[in-house]
Amino acid sequence: MLSKWQWLVKQLTRTLWVRALLFSLLAIASALLSVLLDPFIPEGLAGIIGADAVDHILDILAGSMLAVTTFSLTVMVSAYSAATSSVTPRATRLLMQDTTSQNVLSTFLGSFLFSLVGIVALSAGVYGPRGRVVLFVVSLVVIGLVVLALLRWISHLTHFGRVGDTTERVETATANALDYWRRCPAMGGQVLLNPKSTIPTCATPVYADCVAYVEHLDVGQLDECAEKFGCTVYVDAVAGAFVHPRTPLLWVDVTPGSALIQAMRAAYTLAPERSFDQDPRFGLCVLAEIASRALSPAVNDPGTAIDVLGRGARVLISFFAPVTPSDTVQHARVWVPPLALDDMLNDFFTPISRDGAGMIEVQVRVQKVLHALSCNVPASARAAVRKHAQLAFERATHALTLQSDKQALLHLHRRLFG
Structure with a gap:
């Protein structure tokens, strides 16, 4: 378990500005490193490899990286806005902590600062002919890193911020939090x-x-x-x-x-806001919010709700997977309440069964998911699962309009839960 200060440091490393600052400092140090390595470069090497072209290379890098960095920031803000409007605002934090987008943007910003510092140093006459050689080689390395970052960014943009991508991030965060509680029930x-x-x-x-x-x-x-x-x-x-x-x-x-x-x-x-790290119930609430938004009349996307139900089943069933927890109590003077299954089921299933009460395809999946849970939880927890299956069935009975849908759901409920 992370201590408070370790957790705060971890939160700090997830922020964009810290990663961008580190990359920028590394870029500036690389640009100035050429001055220190100047005495170790053989005479006449500058004319052989064409180090005089470094001025033009840095000019191109400075101009292009500023435009690319600005464009990338615009894309990231657009992805955050899309997730807020089409998924849920609570999931935006996970997008903001995306390491790929942070690394790519930091690479672009670092490349811009590297070229800018190099141009200033060249204009001031800091580099000699041998220093230009080192700067030329480092510039080639930076160009390679920029090309790799661009290719990675293009691939990442094909799914970044989409409903499926954001939902998967929420599922992963929820599963990690549940796994922590599974291995350490009382922290x-x-x-x-x-x-x-x-x-x-x-x-x-x-x-x-x-x-x-x-x-x-x-x-x-x-x-x-x-x-x-x-x-x-x-x-x-x-x-x-x-x-x-x-x-x-x-x-x-x-x-x-x-x-x-x-x-x-x-x-x-x-x-002021909840966090995913130690709070798996928050993750389940966010998953339910995604499904509820998909079931709203404005969106009318029961397929996303059905997908969320499958993800919820996956993380809840994994919570009861066999594990060998530590038998040693590390903090004997502290008593901590465990997670309550009924609370987690209420967080996840109540909003979905309420907002999808009038959709037979959603209600069928709710019953099947709850049946899957009842087959994978301890016998002492099955009463809570059956209770929520009954509540979902009652909501659907009041909301469904076709008698045939009601009969089909009744037969399914009796077959699964008796």
Whole structure:
């Protein structure tokens, strides 16, 4: 599990400006490296390889890369707008974290800065004949990188920002979050199955200090605080929870002082929006939003909703795949509630079965997906699956207009669930 600071660094590396800054610094360093390597280049080599042409090469790079960078930024903004209008605004963050588009744009920007610094240095007379040789060779390498980036960018643009591409990104993010919870049901702490009987009656709550969502929780930091203050921590709000100043983030079995409260709050990262990393329910909600938008009268695309149902089945079934979790509790002083299957089913199936209640093809797929889930979840969880299958069937019964559709769905529901 990533600590709070490791997670913050990871979030920082996902941003475009950090990657662009690194590429730009590398490009500037490459342009200035020619000055340092000047003494190691043999005399007369400049005339042999035609290093005098470097001025024209840098002029072409500077002019073309500025235009290509501007065009690429326009394409990226258009892809974000398309995802917002045709998929869901909540999925735009995943597009903004796309490493391919960030690397390509950073390569273009770095090439522009490389050529610009080279032109300025040449005009100032910094490079001698031997320095021009190094600059010429580096320019050829940069041209090769630009060509590879352009080819990769052309291939990437064929699907970047499309409904299928964005939906796949949401599915992957959800599956990763669910896999984390599958391998570590209590985030390294002890599993809090029954809060009413486990949390002592004398426990004191530690409240949030703002209105926000829990974006990340550092259980390791909570365990260090618990050891420092000699207490046990019972987590109430995990990633994805909506909190306000009267919401308990957690409970402690001692009377908390201001130092303990601040230390416990510091383990939480609160933000105005939810994040995919530790919050698989958010991913399921976003998948349901994609399906709901596709089922709206303005879009009328039940095929996308059916595709989303298949993706939801894939990630939920994978959550119950056999795994060998760590038997060692890493943070014995911290109790964390596990994910509840009923909550995840409600997040995913309720919006889809409601908005697609009048479409027989969607309702048939809902019943089949829920049946697939019932065959792959533990026996203790099958009641929740059957409940949602019954709710979806009742919604469809009230919305479907043709009696033949109702009878067909009734026969399917009875055959699958008895």
